[in-house]
Amino acid sequence: MYNQAILCLESGYQVILAKFNPQFIEPNQNVEILNRIKLGQLACCDDLPSVLDSKSIQTWLKSIPNFHQINLISLIELQTNQQDHEAIQDLMISLKTVAYHLRIPLNLQNNPLLSDFTFPVTYRWPLTHQPTNQPTQKTFKSSLQIALSSSGSSTILENRLKREIISKLNERVGDACEAIAELKSRTQLLANHDFQLQAPQSIIPSPQIPLAQHLILKTDPTSQGVLDNGKQRFESSWISETTLTQISWISQISQYWPITQIANLHQNPQAINEILNPPSTHKLQPNLSLLPSSDHQGVYTLSVKKPNPNRSSLLSPQTQPSPTPKKGSIYLVGSGPGHASLLTCAAYTLLTKSASVILCDKLVPDQIINLIPNHIKLFVSKKFPGNSEFAQCEFMEQAIKFAELGETVVRLKQGDPFIYGRGGEEILFFRKAGYEATVIPGISSSIAAPLLFNIPLTQRGVSESVVLCTGVGRRGKQMSFPSYQRSRTLVILMGVIRLESIVKQLLEMDLYPGYLPIGIIERASSFDQRILLSTLSNVVESFQSIGDQRPPGMIVIGWSVMCLDGNGSVDILDHPTEELQEVLDRKRITDWLCGKTFFVKHGMNKAFDELHQRFTNST
Template sequence: MYKSPAGHGSLLIALNSTNKSLIVIGHNSLAASRSFAGLDAGCNVVVIGCGLDSACDEIKFRVSADQIEYLTATSHSQLEAAFRSCCTRTSTTIATITDCGINDSHDNSPSIHSLVQLSHSLNIPINVTDHPLLCDFSFPTSHRFSLPDGSPSPLQLAVTTNSKGCRLASRIKRETIALLPKNIGSAVHNIGLLRSRAKRYLSRMKLERTTSQSSLSEELADFDNLNAAVPQLSRDNTTEHASDKALRRMRWVAQISEYWPLEHLAKMDEADIDSLLDAYGEPHQPRTPKTEFVPQWPLPPPHDRHALSLAPPQSPKPRKGHIVLVGAGLGSPELLTIAAYRALKTADLVLSDKLVPAAVLKVVPQSTEVRIARKFPGNAEGAQAELMQWAVDGARSGQVVVRLKQGDPFVYGRGGEEVIHFRREGYEAVVVPGLSSAMAAPLMGGIPVTQRGASDSFLLCTGVGRGGRVLSVPEYARARTLTILMGVARLRELVESLAQLSYPPFVPVAVIEQASSPSQRVVMSTLDGIVKAYEGAGDQRPPGMIVVGWSILSLHGEHGDLSVLDEDAEKHDQERVHRWLNGKLSIITEGPGRAWDEWLKEVERPVVL
């Protein structure tokens, strides 16, 4: 049901070290590095060595700047006395030995072991360089990201190999940093402001932290079901209970953290943050960069300097705007259609759904304005109307507006509503189809929706109806694959409904999340086991979908299972399921697969469209 602990790892924690003590025994460059790490965390740092003259330059500098305290110990007894004295100053102290540093001897083992025993007797955690068996903890290689003005951001990255390769840990850290946006620190800083202001809003309502209201806390909101249905806001929401408003706001903050591109979060200013929390006032769109100039083709002929025109200059004709409804596909930019790619590259304004991943939005030129749907919980209708109005306003001003929707615009994407609205406003939208997750997401997880010998049809439905109502699910048909979009948030309810419609408890079920992205995950189990399997798999990774049916087994393993529709095959269903799961509750796969990753590397070269 739940993950089995592997053991022998490190308990990674972020310790609030403000005004706590760090004792550094040594005076070399590593001692200086440990001292700086303590100072950066707000520790009171005390360095013990055999004399300041023998210390490295950085230690001398920090002592002269009154940043650290230096104690001299030239014998084992002085070293232990200084160590004991430091340990009694504050309630929480940690210690590290980088070099014993009391004499020029190369063998300080007796002093090291004595200090380790002393620290243990005083309940002081200690780290000893190059002696992993003596360590209570280790220092990971770390990096603190900066804000644009050079000040430190709240974001820190730490990597540990558990003493199996410090140099390799440093390399992994460098390469991880290189993969993140340069302004990632600003994104974390801005989300922190957003959370704190939402939290102050809760405080103003003076909500008590009762059991029924525990989900209102910012901590629990992150672990709450992000996409759980909530009632839609009415035009007059003055009667809404304060706790409901608070819950909407905290889920809105959590969804922004989960869905919005990091670059977009990093570019927000304080006015944008206030705008996002102004959930019940007039919508305010965050400021974005000006659009790039798009030249008109074909280019006009060159001006003849010797020609003479007596006609008065003509006023330029206003540029006619357009609206293009584009399907973004599964999520990987590799799966964009050529038409979608061209639309994103030439747009003046991109209006994106919040589920469109950052990898796709990176295709849009940086100078093009991008707005993301403000679909906070309960505001789907209001945000939809806002997006459509933005599109019409942009087209009227002469812009080419791309309305970017995840998957295919007409598969539970409200594309038809938008086409009709734009038509009424005088604009016939160009529709660019997208690869729908209904068929493509299962395939990325190794599950065909139809397969000879396993499934001769498939049925698509949604897990949530208009206004948040639960839809009725179809009855069981052995030769049919059922795919459910937007249903993961209601997995338990859907499973109960399927069980009541004669779906066997051992019929295979799969939950597919973030299909085609590097963080794709597929959780597979049976109908009576999928809820426990999914809840035990770790954090949710929206967006996700559900597949129910025997086609899930058809490509599994070396030979697959294409005998589901054979005569009397039902008699062997429990046996085939046991063989598939191999006695386990579930099968979990990560990523699109090695073959996909290796193929992308092979074809990784520029494509000119």
Template sequence: MVLIIGGDALAASRAYASLEADAAVVVLVRGGSPALCDELQWRARQGQVSVLDWDALSSDSRVDNACALEGTSAPGIETELDLERDITSLDGYLSRTPVSLVCVTGTLSLSHSSRIRSLAPHIARICRAHRIPVNVADMPALCDFYFASTHRFVDPTTGAKSSMQLGVTANGEGCRLASRIRREAVAALPKEVGGAVIRIGQLRRLAREHEREAEGCGVIEETNGSDLDIEGANGDAEDTSVNTPNQPVPIRRADDSESIAEAVRRRMRWVAQVSEYWSISQLSVLTEPEMRAVLSGSIGLPSVGQHNHGERSPSQSLPPLQTSQHGLQPILSSVPSKKQGRILLVGSGPGHPSLLTLATHSALTKHADLILSDKLVPSAVLELIPRHVELRIARKFPGNADGAQTEMMEAAVEAARRGLTVVRLKQGDPIVYGRAGEEVLYFRSHGFEPLVVPGVSSALAAPTFAGIPVTQRGVAETFIVCTGVGRQGKEVRLPGYERPRTLLILMGVARLSEVVGALLGYSPLDTASISKDDSKREGRRDGSPYPPNLPIAIIERGSMPDQRVLVSTLENVCTALESLGAQRPPGMIVVGWAVLALHGHGDVRVLEEGEGSDEERVKQWLGGRRWNVTEGISEGWSVL
């Protein structure tokens, strides 16, 4: 329950915010309902809020006796005895009533609110004595919390309120500005946000329905609960402390058996993937059959008996063509049957739409009949696709990457045989860790020679957006690009340390501790002792170990408006990344002295000065801190 002390327009705003959070609201004001503003009077008549008069509160008998002895004050004149009576009455009310929050209004104007302002310090003291958080308008020193300017999203298709709320607060330093920022943030978000949250909630419940069945059958008791520790330390649930939806998992095949617990874990991982990578508009129109198809994992998973000659096994079938995410069903029958189908392997660049090549833009907007997109291609690029073009997004969820890859290749061949122009859309450059090579060979073996359209590789573009040159005279003479994970999740060997070289690691942020451990030769989170796994870490590196004070950058969603860049040293970066909370895939890692080369006034004498100056160099770069974080990209990109 929320207790609001005051009956003015601000009290009405506080009541509205509390009601939006599904809280019960009691308004305490001297004079009762007639003293309320029009909005609160209307809410009281509708039964949305309860109204309590100060004079109706039960006061301490000793105060009542004192009032009788001292007499009654003149009308309109507040005495110290009146204040003491009100304070004692409120204390008694809070002692017998379960109140969660107290909000005090009517303190904005000294000329009209001297009584409530006089009471405010006492109200705050009483609330803290009862361990009830209190907010006093325009008196931040008395506040335990601040109200955010909030907006609750609705499902545009039904008008139903969703559980999604957006709140912005300036912590008492600029309420009007916070409201403006909230309005602009809401305007910038897709209108389907509310519907998307409702559908994801339904998807989560479907993912867990077998868990509830197991509980009903006593499976959890038989396993002592350990087998169904869905939200345990393994990070298998969607909302655990694990900060990446790309946590490595074993590759799963269609004929693999799995327990109820394993099935729930897999589904919850896939819920996290859908939440992270699918467009808001696509999520908002998910139907229950589509949700069940996503969670089943039966589509696109290769069976053991499947041949690699393009023939689909009887147990597998291509899913029916889905409605375009843009709202129109593609009219396939209008495509001439004699038209020669073709396949384009296209790179979409790092993410910013202005970095699309002319060839890629033309392929997406003028030539494509069907677009098969990787999940990492951002919505800003997908929004360029005409509404009549069908779009499918790869279901490359943890444990299903190979199955999803096969599904997309089969879909491309099937559509090309029907005379369609198929665009296989990949992030960055399709040849740089984009598995384009195997797709070229697959399509060629099925009679289609694909056209490969290069894209701007995120390996080079993302560091540029972060202000990091991969090469710089006097700092970095060469660079090497590698991956942080091998085929089917296996470990890869990383190159050894060379001072004039920049190391670029793609797909390694979700495995940062393993990557950094391999570079250092020991666990970055346990430097006090030598672990028995240190020899294994040494075996993951070819060459010399990297110095612990070497600069490293984690670049997330490079080139996008919500880009985040974390810079630190190898010895501190794991702790730094963990402190940031949820990760923002896709991300990449830059290791080497080039990370600090263009910071501030620049430092381009790394190779000339040698290792003796490294400690002071790093200290000046980080300003004495262990890490720094920057958000967003240059405003100059908004006009391009």
């Protein structure tokens, strides 16, 4: 019951405990409350009026020192019998009347109708990596916290749900949050330095421009500035390319990197310096003649595993070759769509037993990475915008170097290595260096993701063929999509970020109808997987209305998107005449969407977790 008082104290409030009820538990029964009273952090008041009506309560409140600084009032209800309950109800009404007239927000426990606010249950994650310059007996907390509220309906249920949330999250999320904060802080310092050196003198720093990266501004070439809603905007050329790259990289790290790897950046200046010093001057391109030399110094990638006493740092140093190294081997492995239960047996064996070095793409999720034992060297790619080519070359070179040292190298890729995985480039690169890589197929998300939402890419009476495309052409060029065929399903990978332009292009092409079903699938096989189902003409607005994106995502277009929903519709190719086709199609779409423009499905079938647990237990 004292949680509210502690919460307010930790938030910077001055707190007064007032005992309205004789049965109120004494403060000395709570050690923390007693200590805070002794330290003068908390006041305890007993001089309350004997009659607790509105007038008496108001007079008492006004007698409190600094009365006008009271920010909120909270009443904890303690019931002992029916008579006490009735008295407390009268007290609540009186308090509500007084608080309303004095304009003080009021919280009444178990009475949300009379309350102006409620106290959520909260939790703040501790730092597992404590500051080295602080006393070890003190537990430092991170900036990350959650607040959960049922609007006063059930405090017990709130606490239960809080415990479940905490148990399901990585214990190092607090360290990860601090690491991102440190990266952003360091980047802000550099941006502010650029601002002072190059920004126009007429721009004066203010709370409205706290970060330099917010000033991505445009200008009229005929003037020094233009007006935008009454505010002048200036050129942002003073923001360095390095700063913009850092901002982009931090965003990618927050979105894709495993929590453990992000947490390992906390209080690790060497690792953070590597992130904040991207190799922008190294414009490496894939080159099959580019083979590693003995003195090549690449940019190290970061180990994502837990701290190991045998490792001196998170950055793995170059291993010196032994006098007579044994030639190693290279495996090109597909990790599937993401869920551990969808790994092949060969991939599972390599990741958990056979591999000595794993070079992992950034999209491979935590659930797969957590299978890898600590003794295996693990590196995660930095394929961020503007650095993809460099990171690709770096990993190919590192694979050769580790193989020359006799290591069993696994090049781990999301999905299948040959489905937009650039596996072919690596095969040729390794072969030219004298290594014939073994390719382990993976379940491609292009096939598995629709399946997880009961979308068959081919279905008798609906879809006779499927075309797989990428949403972005080489070097950013616009893709050319196939023309519309009623009996074909179109799957577009890596296209969600360009959804609007893709839809516009398809609608402008001959015969693509605006009422054609489309599905946007995000984070397939993850616990928070989601699909938005709509029509081609409504999908852009619908997708924008459901909130933040959940990359990675893919697009499925065609009649197979809706053919297994409800009672099914597997006679789409069986219309007797073309005249009736559009009428029947529009009716089918209206029935499928229930008269709406879209609907959303989300969540992973728990059966996959159970199957993975059974497999793990059996091995």
